[in-house]
Amino acid sequence: MTLNSIGLDIVKTKDLAKDLNHLLANFQIYYQNLRGIHWNIKGKAFFDLHTKFEELYTDANVKVDEIAERILTLGEVPLHTFNDYSENAQVPVGKDVSQDDKAVRLIVDSLTELLKIERQILDKSGDANDEGTNSMMSDFITEQEKTVWMMKAWLSESV
Template sequence: MSTATTDIGLEKKTSKELAQKLNALLAAYQLFYMNVRGFHWNIRGDKFFTLHVKFEELYTDALTKIDEIAERILTLGFTPTHAFSDYIEQSTIEEIKNEGKDIVCVQHVLSGLQSLIEIEREVAAVSSEVGDDGTNDLITTYIREQEKLVWMYNAYLK
């Protein structure tokens, strides 16, 4: 194994760039998770029962993805960001506090999903370019799932 490659045979330089992008995705996911968790707790109104369950599905899925992303960063040979202050600083998703209006919460969910997809497409482009099939497979699956969610939450708003 060359000193220029990682333990899984990828170039260290491009793996470092990929790990940085994955850390940006991790930060965004952490904020998305916390926001949706807050929506789950604070939702009110006649859509409570529907959205309470949907928000729980979203944050449960996000928690799984957070772990997968962190483990992928470790697999690449780097350290996942693990301080909430760093997440807030790095995230493209803004922290939402004390929101419980159904339409506003769903709009924030949509915005968050769109931000995640944007970062994931950047990660997928780099992972595809450098031949990192493991990262690419993980991320393109996320994109496909979230594109469907964007369609569904948009349909809800109409």
């Protein structure tokens, strides 16, 4: 086994960086969805949701940067074009979403996909003894599970 300068197996970190790039692409689409629903939301819940969506896209923007920097820390190059993102993402794309229930549903559906990817990375990062990636995924998962719970409560749905 060959180790990189941060003491991790080079083969395993290359694989983790690939998975992190997949997560990065999905997060970029999620981020753009949040910007779109923030701009376009209408209705009686406008003031509350407009503010909440801004909070969520600000947080997503920070996470995008953290993911990209982790990829760089692992010695790889983060994806950085819209073409890369759209080709590698599986979260739903929200176009012209202005109704409150559809906007919140888009968030739940997007986070559900992100959580699947993050759990896969969490498993791999544990196996690779990559505490940096492991910790990041654990933090993301904890926050996003709570957001899903809150959004589903808003939709009057159970988790």
